[in-house]
Amino acid sequence: MQLSKLVIGAALALAGLLPVSSHAAGSKITVTDITGRQVEVRAPAEKVILGEGRQMYFVAALDTDQPFRRVVGWRDDLQKADLDGYNDYLARYPQIGKIPTFGGFKEGTFDVEQAVSLQPDVIILNVEAKTATDDAKLIEKLAKIDIPVVFVDFREKPFENTDPSMRIIGKLFGKEARAEEFIAFRKEQIERVTQTLAQANPARPLVMMERAGGYSDDCCMSFGNENFGKFVEVAGGRNLAASIIPGTFGVVNPEQIIASNPDHVIVTGSNWELYVPGGAWVGVGSGANKAKAREKLAALMKRPAYTGVKAVKDSKVHAVWHQFYNSPYQFVAIQAMAKWLHPELFRDLDPEATMKTLYERFLPVPYKTGYWVSLTDKE
Incomplete structure (x- = not known):
């Protein structure tokens, strides 16, 4: 510059x-x-x-x-x-x-x-x-x-x-x-995931973490061993791009996604109407319309990169608020991801309640749901 x-x-x-x-x-x-x-x-x-x-x-x-x-x-x-x-x-x-x-x-x-x-x-x-x-x-x-x-x-x-x-x-x-x-609250909430995983030592599903899916026509941006890539590991999964992207951010070839055949796909999204008006991005975030977010998430899974992929066949496809990647609230995303990856193990974990508590204890505006969705959600 x-x-x-x-x-x-x-x-x-x-x-x-x-x-x-x-x-x-x-x-x-x-x-x-x-x-x-x-x-x-x-x-x-x-x-x-x-x-x-x-x-x-x-x-x-x-x-x-x-x-x-x-x-x-x-x-x-x-x-x-x-x-x-x-x-x-x-x-x-x-x-x-x-x-x-x-x-x-x-x-x-x-x-x-x-x-x-x-x-x-x-x-x-x-x-x-x-x-x-x-x-x-x-x-x-x-x-x-x-x-x-x-x-x-x-x-x-x-x-x-x-x-x-x-x-x-x-x-x-x-x-x-x-x-x-x-800091103490954040540590406590992360340990609710890490301590359970350490005791249970479950098999770790393979996760394709797509960064800002639908923001552009390009596919597919992802994360290496840091940021959301690290969130995946902490939540009990294996990050597909860990051995492909040497740094924090990078790109995974669509053919590599198909060949890797991930068990879960997680896409980050936000309301980017001022960046990309009417774009294919998934608008999760405060007060998001979850039905619309699921529709857009389902549409993203029709791209060639996800052809025949196990995660799509099994509807293990999710979207999470992109801004968890650049805020001290990452622990909530980790809980949501842990519940997706190990639903039985984390049956009693409630990421929604954690997010609400974060707002009530630390933030000055009212909490509104909408920070993540899955294709299988009923609401």
Whole structure:
């Protein structure tokens, strides 16, 4: 990515005319971000720019009473990537429509001058933006005008980085106890799956995990040994793409899917009407129309990649909310998947109840069902 030198220069010039961090803020603390960088930040941070709008998933879990009180700017992806979830928050907090929005660092559309004018205590970025910021030397330039950048990660290596990321945000927000409460809840819910599997040691079905099925005409994006690929393993399955995709994300050839003949197919989806209007994607998420989601899921299984596949013959086909892949809520997806893969073993596990408890304890908007469906669902 090449950020405009003119824009950065203008931002630095503007900063010289502005009082840096003129608002009330705490004393400086040092945090070690997810990349190992030691960063000095005023804490508790009172003005925060979110490098991704979906970072509201963790912000809301910590600042539950006033989730937008620190947010002075955010990337414009929440509405596009999770329209239903965005509308839930918009209905309760209509002021979010006025929060300044930014483009992405990776795409080179982040407005540095606008960010400087907002005088944030910190900019929180996802770790996947680091290469782009390094290439532009943006972190060093922002540091000169006393705007620190902190990296977190819920996407590239969520099992390794979710808890540390929550602790980082807890420290920045002065919400350490709340962060620990969330971490303990997440651990407890994952162990309800892992401890049962360790005791029973069942045979592990083969799972084809399709990323964003129907988002485009291409087939089939999937996950390697991380993210949803790792969720499959934790839930008691074998990830078909584990030996095919070397990193977190990649593609599986349709012929490979047919030859592998998976026992289950799980497709990730969301309401992507603003990205791909009227697309073939499966619109699961908050308050989703499950009947419509099942229709679209069934249609995806008619593509050549799934011809004669055991999972389709047996109707062991499911869709799950895509945004579990980039939030600290992954434990709910793991429970749903465990119940699909081992229904007898997890007969008493209720992922729906877990999701509802997550909302009641940690989130400021009402819970609505619709985050996953299976072809065999009755409702």
